Amino acid sequence: MPTMEVDGKQISWEGKKMILQACLDNGVELPHYCYHPGMSIVASCRICLVEIESPDPKDPAKLVRVPKLVPSCQTPAVPGMKVYSKSPKAVANQKAVMEFLLINHPLDCPVCDQAGECYLQDYSFKYGRSESRFDENKAKKPKKDIGKHVVLYSDRCIMCTRCVRFTREISGTGELAVFGRGHKEEIDVFQGKPLDNPLSGNVIDICPVGALLDKDFMFTQRVWFLKTTPSISPFGSGGENILIQHNQGRIYRIKPRFNAEINKWWISDDIRYGWQFVHENRLAELRVADAAHALPMAWEQAEARLEQTLLRSVSERGQGSTLLMLSPFDTTEEMFLAARYIRKVDPQAAIGLNMSRIDGQDQVFTNPTTGQVTYTIRADKSPNRSGAEKMRRHFGDNIVMFNDLASQIASGRYATVVLLADAIGHNDDELAALLSPIANRIVLSSRPSRLTGQATMVLPVCTWAEKSGVYENFEGRVQAFEKAIEPPEPARAAGHVFWNMLGMPGTYSAAQVRQVMADHGLSEYAAVSIPVHHEKVELMEFSPL
Ligand code: SF4
Ligand code: FES
Incomplete structure (x- = not known):
């Protein structure tokens, strides 16, 4: 199995892998926003940049330092390579990216549904600067009702384009696109064509920030109160793996649970929103x-x-x-x-x-x-x-x-x-x-x-x-x-x-x-294993970053 060194730690992988994926598979965290293992790689957010030393093709025993930072999500892992994500150059880039992302981001975490499971919050704490140098007025962008289940808070969006790629590559419906340029760039739907496909709720899971929110869940619970139980969908013969998130005996939402062989990272809206019958119209005696x-x-x-x-x-x-x-x-x-x-x-x-x-x-x-x-x-x-x-x-x-x-x-x-x-x-x-x-x-x-x-x-x-x-x-x-x-x-x-x-x-x-x-x-029923019960879900399970 090929190996490489990441921040002094040896990791190995099988087959062809990008540096980032090889690291994640080995439990080594590298910050990333636009990369999602289920979709194409665009390398646009730039927070995953690392320094590398790669074997010289003419003399593989010799390592050559690549002069520029490279996107770890888009650079193949090579045996013998050395990766530095904590070098002064890599850290300076992480801080710069976070500073740029936060320039126009509203300070509304206390009222944002994503608080507690937001990668902008988490990365701001881990990789960002503790203060802002931006004295100008923040650009204001609208809140939009873009579909049956989803609301878009444009001013929280970091333009990672995961949602756009989802509708192009997974649902194949293409309702979402990037409109405008520069600081006027916005995600939106085409006029008269709302986000309306049977998989639409998945864009909420993959949005790394609080830009795409679930109308059904919005303002009902703070996520840190939710308990999570792994389960199986009762809404069809597919056997989709799900997480039931609940508090005090009440279900608040259903999320997909990754299973490479069944539903991967996704579930249909029928599964996501079908649970209401549990709390409605029950027999009382x-x-x-x-x-x-x-x-x-x-x-x-x-x-x-x-x-x-x-x-x-x-x-x-x-x-x-x-x-x-x-x-x-x-x-x-x-x-x-x-x-x-x-x-x-x-x-x-x-x-x-x-x-x-x-x-x-x-x-x-x-x-x-x-x-x-x-x-x-x-x-x-x-x-x-x-x-x-x-x-x-x-x-x-x-x-x-x-x-x-x-x-x-x-x-x-x-x-x-x-x-x-x-x-x-x-x-x-x-x-x-x-x-x-x-x-x-x-x-x-x-x-x-x-x-x-x-x-x-x-x-x-x-x-x-x-x-x-x-x-x-x-x-x-x-x-x-x-x-x-x-x-x-x-x-x-x-x-x-x-x-x-x-x-x-x-x-x-x-x-x-x-x-x-x-x-x-x-x-055959003796060996059926029970999925691990979580008090608190790791975000990676339904929103891999
Ligand atoms: S809405 Fe969310 S998923 Fe879509 S581009 Fe913005 S941050 Fe990314
Ligand atoms: S550029 Fe690599 S995760 Fe965005």
């Missing part, structure tokens, strides 16, 4: 429709009642009269426990699976210049269809296809249905009509719907942010996520309900269920 009355009850009573209902139904109507409907929105552990419990009570119980929501075709984004695929929004909106299919195969007999349900229900085969309702309820009305002839309709759901309205028993359960588990994406990647926030009373994870009903020992945890699954021939 466990309920059983007893004769003409709807009776609220505690979990212990409800679990006993559920068991009685199932046992009575099997003894009256015989084995095979129970239908368990799984949802591709539930975790694999929950489906495993639900199927085990139902088959314990009714060994001939049928297991069905609700349909996914399919939105047209996969939406593929490409870099118009290179033709490379940059991001794909999957048409299948369920996060765990692969896991659900696997559970159905695992439980083998009496699998019922969705299209066969209507005729089986019409034939009067089922006396009881236990339904894990899905999180978005895309076909609630259709399901409610389909299942209405079944006498006992037990629904586990996080929100009220026509399904819960006509259920004979309703059990409020957690959303994905309130529980742990695994989702398996469209290509079969099993990825674990952890609980980010507490569920509202009286919701409980569906897995917890069936863990209790099965009389399993100890406290319910998804990790423990995976061990049980491994003991039952599903060995």
Whole structure:
């Protein structure tokens, strides 16, 4: 592996790397603004300049000092090279760049949403001067509403052009451009063409300063109050890695979490802004429709009642009269426990699976210049269809296809249905009509719907942010996520309900269920690793600089 020396430290790298990237991969910080590993290199901000000594091509044993500073983001690392980022010349450049960037920058950190996660603040402290020599009036630039999700504070912009390159190279939509010249340069959209593409929120993450802000998050929280939990997107079959940022039991925003093989640095706006359902319109009580009355009850009573209902139904109507409907929105552990419990009570119980929501075709984004695929929004909106299919195969007999349900229900085969309702309820009305002839309709759901309205028993359960588990994406990647926030009373994870009903020992945890699954021939779940839980996220995770 080639090596070079950076400020006296030996670092190594593989393949072809620029000096800056090789340093970052080795945990050596060099200041940089315009460089982003996911986009083309423009070397325009000039803060990453370093001094180098490079091997002489005619005599590689001899090092030649390059007379001018070079941009580390755009200069290839060469074996044997020496890099100086702390030399007087490099430090003088860093201070000069910071001074120029701050000349027209407003002193509005106390009211800026980016404060606490701003690289202008951080670099000003680490690499800047402690005072300004600028006595003139600062140039005033406007605040602009440039799109559905994004506001641009032009006077905070440092013209790194990351946002422009994103719309050209990643979303391929090209809404943003640099207008004007010199100190009148500004980022803007073209007249009548707002920033409106399904990936638009990513420009907020990659803006290194507080110039591009999220309308949804603006002025809701100071970032240092946020706690961060790594998670997996519940809004599609892609398995995008995300960070849930929350405070005091409330989600405030979702950010992408870097995964080189899945979503890289990006997420779609559907994932970024889809979380509101967690705090809206939740079921407030466990309920059983007893004769003409709807009776609220505690979990212990409800679990006993559920068991009685199932046992009575099997003894009256015989084995095979129970239908368990799984949802591709539930975790694999929950489906495993639900199927085990139902088959314990009714060994001939049928297991069905609700349909996914399919939105047209996969939406593929490409870099118009290179033709490379940059991001794909999957048409299948369920996060765990692969896991659900696997559970159905695992439980083998009496699998019922969705299209066969209507005729089986019409034939009067089922006396009881236990339904894990899905999180978005895309076909609630259709399901409610389909299942209405079944006498006992037990629904586990996080929100009220026509399904819960006509259920004979309703059990409020957690959303994905309130529980742990695994989702398996469209290509079969099993990825674990952890609980980010507490569920509202009286919701409980569906897995917890069936863990209790099965009389399993100890406290319910998804990790423990995976061990049980491994003991039952599903060995691939034993080794699923949990992403590290952060109290405070390192900015590098969603906004690599
Ligand atoms: S708005 Fe942000 S990302 Fe875009 S050029 Fe300005 S500083 Fe860079
Ligand atoms: S010039 Fe290298 S990061 Fe901007």
